[in-house]
Amino acid sequence: MKTFAVIGTGVIGNGWIARFLANGHRVHAFDPAPGAEEKTRTLLNDIWPTLAEYGTSEEATLDNLTFFETLEEAVESADLIQENVPEREDVKKSVLKQVDAATKPDAIIASSTSGYMPSVLQEACEHHPERVIVAHPFNPVYLIPLVEIAGGKQTDRAYMEKAQKLYDHMNMKPLMMSGEIDGHIGDRLMEALWRESLHIVNDGVATTEEVDKAIVYGPGLRWALMGPFMTLHLAGGNEGMRHMLEQFGPALKLPWTRLVAPELTEELSEKVIQGTSEQCGTVPVQDLEHRRDRFLIKLMDLLEEEGFWPSERLIAYERK
Template sequence: MTNQTIAVIGTGVIGNGWIARFLAKGFDVIACDPAPEAEQKTRTTVEKLWPSLKEHGMHESASLNRLSFTDDIETAVYEAVLIQENVPEREDLKKSVLAQIDKHAPAESIIASSTSGYKPTTLQEQCVVHPERVMVAHPFNPVYLLPLVEISGGAATSPEALERARNIYESAGMKPLVMKGEVDGHIADRLMEALWREALHIVNDGHATTEEVDKAIVYGAGLRWALMGPFLTFHLAGGEKGMAHMLEQFGPALKAPWTKLEAPELTPELSEKVINGTKEQSGTQSVAELEERRDQFLLKLMRLLQEENYWPAEKVDSNV
């Protein structure tokens, strides 16, 4: 594993997060970005994250010296086992970049897009060399800490490529979720967008402030979801008979208008409420300070999950 090379194309927030993660897990990383100051920004970012990554747990061969930089895609992908694309969310740009990668990458390489908005079938349309190894691998910010990666294949993607991708991401300390097909927004983003939509309605209608909405998640649902997620949480809500009783007891109420099915119009008034609300919440703390607080919290929370030997896709022996 330590001799494998990862190419990261595009070094924004997500790209740099991937770079930090792969370096920490003992990979060689070649970063590619044509922006004049990209290399210095990347190296500064990764150096800043290195102490947190050490605390989280590094591979014995992890080193900042294993990062190299180029502005040429062909050079970047020449020996890469995985190419992670992170260019801006524009369909024409992503298709063009992925086609260039497909043209120059070794036949056995995996080509994965970090896109949160495009389906893999769309993205692989211009990949005419080996489209069967082109897919979506959507991470979550901060990529260097959060383990979930949603892997989705398109019409041309082969099952073998998906399995190879799963193995690579697992070796980078991730929890791959290989989707059965492709869907707009993948899985986690669809769920988060539903919550975000309802939060905007609540603030827009004056039922709560941004801070009060956040408290409702932090001190309620968020604590439960960190371990079990919505389905197992509702399974427990049914008592000894579990989900069957929960659906029998509360199912009819699901027809009630609990939810707004469309997002509210983002009027200047609503934008002002959200912007001013989050400014008040953050107070004197800068974004960098909030990020540091978030990262330290995530490190503690993930240690707890590891102690519990728990990942939702796995069964836990109740006798342990």
């Protein structure tokens, strides 16, 4: 049993708490916001049946969660500290500086940041910046297995590998990035699709529901199994990617996409807000979250049968 400290208990922080607890570990939490502990425990009670369905450790119990009144108390004995404070460079640096000064020297300090590079975040750490990494998850953290791990200029790779093993043991799929970049990998790809989606809605080409359908019933199905590169490799037939690039490569010069984001005017904002509101109807967000979680469990069970991790080489599948 390891001890994990979670600093910041918003949507992502609470997701980490659920993931750590479900795998039988102790969690020390800290969040100065009023009512933070109550909100966390309410969420955990709500999703615990889902986690039990997905599969929890024999040692898993909500009793392993302890909230502390100070950050220093929360991190001092932790093996890994997962930081989840708001996406502001000054705030993150300030918190990470406190963590670096308060925790044991060999503890891993991992930021869940969706945008900042680890080289930027570790600048504020005066004691052991070499153990600062980015470990960026995806919502809901307690179910989605991907965590992008990146090191900065001062990072000792041994800490990345140590973190990789810890996340792997919690039924996650750690992606060890070769380098570092703002937004990492997954968020940059999602951002590109999001920007194009906003242009399509802004130009009156489609509604938010039509955009969602275009992904859900089309490329989303293929991406869930193979990702963009392998999907296009198959589009090339027997010759694979080589033929695909010869056939469709010239289309890259056509003005199909407008990756610069459109101005988020009041009119565009209202289109998006009204559109998604109509899609939800009278169904509460909590019910939609439960539906999402049930679907994810079924989908991951199916992917497990097919080798589960689409970006890995297909050796494991062939061995079957």
